[in-house]
Amino acid sequence: MSTEEKSLNFIEQIIEEDLKKGLSQDKLRFRFPPEPNGYLHIGHASAICLNFGLGIDYKAPVNLRFDDTNPSKEEQEFVDAIKRDVEWLGYSWEKECYASDYFQQLYDWAVLLIQKDKAYVDSQSSEEMATQKGTPTTPGTDSPYRNRSIEENLDLFERMKNGEFEKGAHVLRAKISMNANNMLMRDPIIYRIMHAHHHRTGNDWCIYPMYDWAHGESDYLEQVSHSFCTLEFLPHRELYDWFLNQIYDDSKVRPKQREFARRNLSHTVVSKRKLLQLVEERHVTGWDDPRMSTISGMRRRGITATAIRNFANTIGIAKRDNLIDVSLLDFCVREDLNKVAPRVMAVLNPVKLVITNYPDGKEEFLEAENNPEDEVMTYRQLPFSKELYIEREDFQEEAHKKFFRLTLGTEVRLKNAYIIKGESVIKDSKGNITEIHCTYDVDSKSGSGTEASKRKVKGTIHWVSVNHAIEAEVRVYDRLFTHENPDGNKDVDFKEYINPNSLEVITGFVEPSLQSANELDHFQFQRLGYFCVDRDSTPEKLVFNKTVGLRDTWAKVSVQ
Numbered sequence: 001m002s003t004e005e006k007s008l009n010f011i012e013q014i015i016e017e018d019l020k021k022g023l024s025q026d027k028l029r030f031r032f033p034p035e036p037n038g039y040l041h042i043g044h045a046s047a048i049c050l051n052f053g054l055g056i057d058y059k060a061p062v063n064l065r066f067d068d069t070n071p072s073k074e075e076q077e078f079v080d081a082i083k084r085d086v087e088w089l090g091y092s093w094e095k096e097c098y099a100s101d102y103f104q105q106l107y108d109w110a111v112l113l114i115q116k117d118k119a120y121v122d123s124q125s126s127e128e129m130a131t132q133k134g135t136p137t138t139p140g141t142d143s144p145y146r147n148r149s150i151e152e153n154l155d156l157f158e159r160m161k162n163g164e165f166e167k168g169a170h171v172l173r174a175k176i177s178m179n180a181n182n183m184l185m186r187d188p189i190i191y192r193i194m195h196a197h198h199h200r201t202g203n204d205w206c207i208y209p210m211y212d213w214a215h216g217e218s219d220y221l222e223q224v225s226h227s228f229c230t231l232e233f234l235p236h237r238e239l240y241d242w243f244l245n246q247i248y249d250d251s252k253v254r255p256k257q258r259e260f261a262r263r264n265l266s267h268t269v270v271s272k273r274k275l276l277q278l279v280e281e282r283h284v285t286g287w288d289d290p291r292m293s294t295i296s297g298m299r300r301r302g303i304t305a306t307a308i309r310n311f312a313n314t315i316g317i318a319k320r321d322n323l324i325d326v327s328l329l330d331f332c333v334r335e336d337l338n339k340v341a342p343r344v345m346a347v348l349n350p351v352k353l354v355i356t357n358y359p360d361g362k363e364e365f366l367e368a369e370n371n372p373e374d375e376v377m378t379y380r381q382l383p384f385s386k387e388l389y390i391e392r393e394d395f396q397e398e399a400h401k402k403f404f405r406l407t408l409g410t411e412v413r414l415k416n417a418y419i420i421k422g423e424s425v426i427k428d429s430k431g432n433i434t435e436i437h438c439t440y441d442v443d444s445k446s447g448s449g450t451e452a453s454k455r456k457v458k459g460t461i462h463w464v465s466v467n468h469a470i471e472a473e474v475r476v477y478d479r480l481f482t483h484e485n486p487d488g489n490k491d492v493d494f495k496e497y498i499n500p501n502s503l504e505v506i507t508g509f510v511e512p513s514l515q516s517a518n519e520l521d522h523f524q525f526q527r528l529g530y531f532c533v534d535r536d537s538t539p540e541k542l543v544f545n546k547t548v549g550l551r552d553t554w555a556k557v558s559v560q
Contacts, residue, residue, distance in 0.1 A: 009317040011050065011228060014258055015058065023225065027253050028060035031224045032086070032093075033215065035067040036078035036199075038272035039287040039294040040085045042265050042308070042329075043230075049312035050260070051228060052091035061094035063222055068100050069214050071198040079199070081287070085295040089305045095222070099214045100200045102221055106209050107161065109217065109247050110172060110190055114153045118246060119190060120146055121156040122173045129171075133178070133186050140178035140186045160193055163206035167193045172207075176242065184239050188212060216240040217247065219255035227257045231321060234259045261318040266326045267479035268293040269486055269494055283498055284480075290534075290545050291480040291502050301477065302522055302532030302547030303329075307336040323485055333548045337522055337530045342370045345382065345415070346525040346544075347464050348474055348508035350389040355420060357439045358386040363467070367447065368416045371524075380513055384417055387466040389509050394461040395436055397425060404459035406436070412459040415526060419444040419457055462526045469509035472542040475534065476504040514542060522547070 008016060019025060030051045034044060055062035064086060068074050086093070099106075113119035122129065122145045134140035148156075160170055172191040180186050190213045195206055219227045227240075240257045248254055269275065270293050278284045278292070287294050290301035298308065311332040315324050345368075365381040390406070399407040406412045408422040418440040426435040443452035483489075483497040514523070521533045529549040537543040 010319060011054070011258065011260060011317050012057075014256075015054070015226060018225070018256070023253075025058070025060075027223070028058050028225050029063070029223055029253075030054050030060060030226060030228070031063040031065050031097075031219065031222065033065045033067050033218075034082050035070070035073075036075065036082060037070065037073040038078060038276060039081050039296050041270045041272075041275065041293045041295065042268070042298065043262060043270040043293075044085075045089065045295055045308050046263055046312045046315070047228075047230070048086055048089055048091060049309055050317060052086075052089075052093075053313075054226075060225075062091075063095045063097050063224065064093035065097040065218060065222065066099065067211065067215065067218075068098050068198070068200065069208050069211060071194065071196040071208065074199055076199045081296060085299075088299060089295070089308060097218070097222060098200060099209070099218050100198065102214070102218055103201065103205055103209070105221065106214060106217055107207075110209075110213070111154065111157065113174065113190070113246060114150060114157060114172075116246070117150055118175050119153070119172055120148050120175055121153045121160070121170050122146070122187075123170050126168065133183065136181075136183060142178055143173070143187065146175065146187070157191075160191070160207050161205070163195065165193055167195060169193060174242075182235055182238050184212070184235055185242070188239060212236055212239050213243060216243050216255065216257070219257075220244060220247065220252070223253045224255045225253050227255045229257065229259055230262050231259045231319075232262075233257070261321045263315045263318070264321065264323050264485075264487075265293060265329065266323055266484040267481045267486070268326065269481070271487070274487075274494060277495070278480075281495075283495065290475070290477050293480075299520070300535065301545050302337075302520070302530060303333050304336050304340070304522070307333040310336065325484075326479065327552045330548045330552060334530070334550070337524065337547065339373050340371075341522040341524045341530055343368070343372075343526050344511055344514060344523045345462050345464050346472070346474075346508055346510040346514075346523075346528060346531070347389040347391055347462070347469075348476075348506055348525075348528060349392045350464075350509055351392040351395065351433060352435045352466065353388045353390045353420075353463065354435055354437050355386050355388070355440050356423065356437050357442075360386060362386065363465075366416050366445075382416055382511060382513075383465045383468040385465045385467045388414070388463040389466055389469060390436070390461055390463050392433075395422070395433070397433070405461055406438070406459070411457045412461055413444075413446070413457050414440075415460050415462045416446050417463070418442070418446075419452070419455065462528075464509045464511055468512045470512055470515055470542060472508055472510045472514070472544055474506050474508045474531070474544045474546065476506060476546045478502045478504075510542065510544075515539070517542070524550075 032051045052062050122143050132141045171189045173187045176185050178186050191207045194208050237257045288296040288300045311329050363385050366384050367379045368382045370378045394405040406422050411421045413419050420438040420440045422438050424437045425433045428434050443450045480502050481497045482499045486494040486497040517533045519533050519535050530547040531544040534543040534545045
């Protein structure tokens with residue numbers, strides 16, 4: 001990649017420097033290494049866009065590797081969901097890899113460490129190990145088992161592998177230093193005993209490698225040149241390098257770990273543990289609930305892959321963690337949907353409008369643009385009749401001067417149709433308006449070319465013909481949390497900030513062209529926002545999710 005093409009972020013600068021120092025272009029290889037213990041979220045999306053984006057820019061392969069070293073939390077369901085999300089975002093991987101592919105090699109290397117007196121079996125309890133590890137300001141003390149003989153360690157480790165011991169009876173630890181300033185270097189655990197069924201290896205193994213042991217060695221086995229991870233792994237880099245030093249062959253590419261900052265999204269949580277709580281405690285309907293920060297939830301809500309990629313590119317790569325306002329994501333969503341979403345008519349809070357001078361029984365079909373952003377304009381036929389639904393908010397019996405929608409005695413244009421004038425209302429016994437009566441200017445039809453059609457009025461409102469309207473369930477979503485940083489106060493359970501009004505389910509009416517809409521089809525409900533078809537939708541009952549409004553209203557609400 002030429003530095004003249006664009007300004008480089010610090011990650012790209014690292015790669016460019018390595019190329020200048022002699023790393024061959026054809027040795028570049030990247031990876032995205034999720035653990036299959038949950039669904040991917042917006043934070044993962046940034047990492048996906050980074051690693052696969054580098055692969056595209058540098059014409060280098062990218063592996064999708066599953067860090068499946070903890071069978072008690074990992075499932076095939078999560079593997080499938082992760083693959084689906086990465087593909088949906090528009091990326092493809094060269095190799096699909098698993099840490100479990102390397103279990104035998106990782107075990108063999110662990111045996112080699114024991115033989116070199118650089119690892120030992122520790123039989124302390126987890127509480128005892130935590131005590132003897134010391135603190136960041138005080139050195140640790142050696143385990144009483146640290147000087148076991150190589151022979152005894154080899155025997156115990158093999159018996160651990162063979163399933164002779166209960167969970168917690170022993171662990172294998174690296175023999176580094178109990179005085180290291182970096183707490184992670186104080187004889188870290190390499191293997192622990194787990195009698196759990198693995199989704200790929202079944203019951204073949206009774207011991208499983210720790211992340212720090214498996215990750216760097218997997219990078220090495222795959223010949224990954226650059227291992228990019230988030231800032232919380234910065235203290236792990238020293239251990240990453242120490243482990244590589246034990247097995248490194250200088251004829252091969254040595255992986256380099258470097259860190260970038262998390263870009264947290266406001267009004268969300270992205271911890272898999274907390275997302276799982278939301279699911280298990282039924283605060284949401286599932287991992288793909290449209291209020292969730294998961295990629296599958298965002299997809300179901302109607303957020304596009306293009307919008308997420310553009311969002312990731314907009315926030316960029318940084319060296320310091322910070323909180324990104326969710327309104328920036330909303331902006332990216334609007335920008336994309338404005339280009340691709342057909343315009344349609346829908347009324348979500350209906351009141352009946354009767355055009356008293358429109359002929360009884362007459363129906364006509366008006367021409368309406370599908371999307372003015374399209375290079376080649378296409379049109380659809382919109383049915384029109386004497387009785388229509390309009391939004392209740394678009395009428396006021398007595399209105400102030402700046403209300404430019406329908407009132408008694410004033411005129412507005414019906415979108416793509418005629419100019420009408422409010423004449424009277426019918427109310428029920430409680431004083432609620434049940435019908436609005438109006439008259440129309442027969443010569444004012446949009447696009448007819450008559451002088452009346454060119455007449456200017458101050459307001460335009462949308463509508464749906466009562467005789468042709470299709471009833472639809474519409475799910476209107478708001479932010480799941482009322483606090484911009486629900487994780488920010490460690491003294492308060494994040495669930496205390498759950499927004500009780502994050503979902504409103506209403507019944508509305510949509511134009512008949514939507515009868516054949518398919519799951520995830522996107523539309524702009526004119527004057528209302530962007531919506532998509534939910535997976536619960538059927539031909540008998542249409543269901544739409546509100547993706548985002550036409551403009552950001554949250555800021556106004558939050559300061560009131």
